[in-house]
Every structure is written in C-alpha cells, then in structure tokens.
Amino acid sequence: MRIPIEKILSPDTDHRPVDGKFVGELAALIQSGAKTLPVTVFVDTEGRTFLADGYARTWAARRAGLQEVECTIISGTRQDAQNFRDAALRAQGRR
16 A cells, blocks of 8 residues: 555654765666555554554655555554564564
8 A cells, every 4th residue: 555655653762873975876777667566554443554674665765756665555553563573673673
C-alpha cells in the first residue's frame, strides 16, 4: 500500500542521522525508475503512522520528488515501531 510521505511520523525525536550521500544516490536511482523495498510503518488506533524501517528510503523518495512511498503496514503503537526499528538496526549491525 502507498502512503503519503507527509503522513509518516518518526517514532521518536532522536532517530539516527541518515547518510546524506547514500540518500542522494538512492534518490537518483528512484528518479531513474528504480524500485525500492517498501518501508515498514506501524499504524496506531488513532490512525497515526510511525516509520519503523526505511528512513533512508523515505528521505530518498522525498528528495526524488515522490509524494507517496510503498509501505508494509503493521498495526501497533509508537513503542512497537521503536522496538521494530531497534531490532532492524541490530540485525544490520548498526547498534
């Protein structure tokens, strides 16, 4: 499912900085028609959408001029999104 980028919230205010060079390279690929994996978001009972995995892909899509991004949607809370994000970072060896 595609969700407007402007509706996707960070699950917290202290998320990791995104590598600007990587985002730029990814944005160029997106502009040339490349597809990326869906980002993972959690949607709570109030309809708020929290980004859990795919910060760089989301920033790259925005930089490439896209208004929406393909998402894998999971029902859950802000805390669930934070826990998922932390597990994804550990799996990538980044924590």
